[in-house]
Structures are given as structure tokens and as C-alpha cells.
Amino acid sequence: MKTSGHTCPVCAYPNLREPARSASGGGSYEICPSCGFQFGVDDDDKGIAFEEARTAWLAGGARWSGKGVPMPKGWNGRKQLQAAEGEGTGQVTRPASARSRSRRTRS
Numbered sequence: 439m440k441t442s443g444h445t446c447p448v449c450a451y452p453n454l455r456e457p458a459r460s461a462s463g464g465g466s467y468e469i470c471p472s473c474g475f476q477f478g479v480d481d482d483d484k485g486i487a488f489e490e491a492r493t494a495w496l497a498g499g500a501r502w503s504g505k506g507v508p509m510p511k512g513w514n515g516r517k518q519l520q521a522a523e524g525e526g527t528g529q530v531t532r533p534a535s536a537r538s539r540s541r542r543t544r545s
């Protein structure tokens with residue numbers, strides 16, 4: 439498995455081109471193709487916390503934002519997040535409110 443990418447602190451997308459935030463604390467201005475969060479803008483300028491963005495993203499169905507990147511085959515936002523949690527990276531913590539939420543049904 440390729441590990442050259444950087445993990446999104448919001449949705450655990452593993453293939454960001456740059457680290458979400460540099461060591462000096464600046465945002466990368468990269469838009470996560472998975473959750474659509476833009477580091478340095480949504481967090482710094484808009485004051486949205488990663489946890490907050492994650493909750494909103496999950497509430498909206500954990501959809502692929504598709505900012506310039508086609509959705510990977512078989513991609514599933516919730517599974518992506520769960521897999522990251524399973525690895526115990528400590529980077530992603532899911533709020534308790536999202537834990538009991540059932541899968542969105544599509545009709």
C-alpha cells in the first residue's frame with residue numbers, strides 16, 4: 439500500500455499531497471478531495487475545528503467532495519475513517535455523537 443500521502447485530520451483521507459499543517463503551524467491551502475476541507479482557510483480563516491468539520495461531513499453523508507480528484511473506486515468515507523481509527527494513529531478521533539449514527543440509506 440502506498441504511504442507517500444499525508445492523512446487528512448478531518449476525514450482520514452490518506453493521500454493529501456502536503457501535510458495539512460506545516461511544523462510551523464501554517465495551513466497547506468490544499469483542499470481535501472475527500473471532505474473538502476481547506477487547510478489554512480476553513481480552520482484558520484473560518485475557525486472551523488477538525489472535529490467540527492468531521493461531524494458536519496459525517497452528518498452530510500461522508501460524501502466525496504471531488505475537488506479535482508475523481509473518487510477512488512469503492513471509496514467509502516466512513517470506512518476510510520474507521521480504518522484510520524483501527525490503526526490507532528491517534529490522528530483521528532470520532533466524536534461520540536457520530537458513533538451511533540447509522541448508515542445513510544440511499545433510495
Ligand SMILES: [Zn+2]
Nearest residue numbers: 446449470473
Ligand atoms: Zn479530508
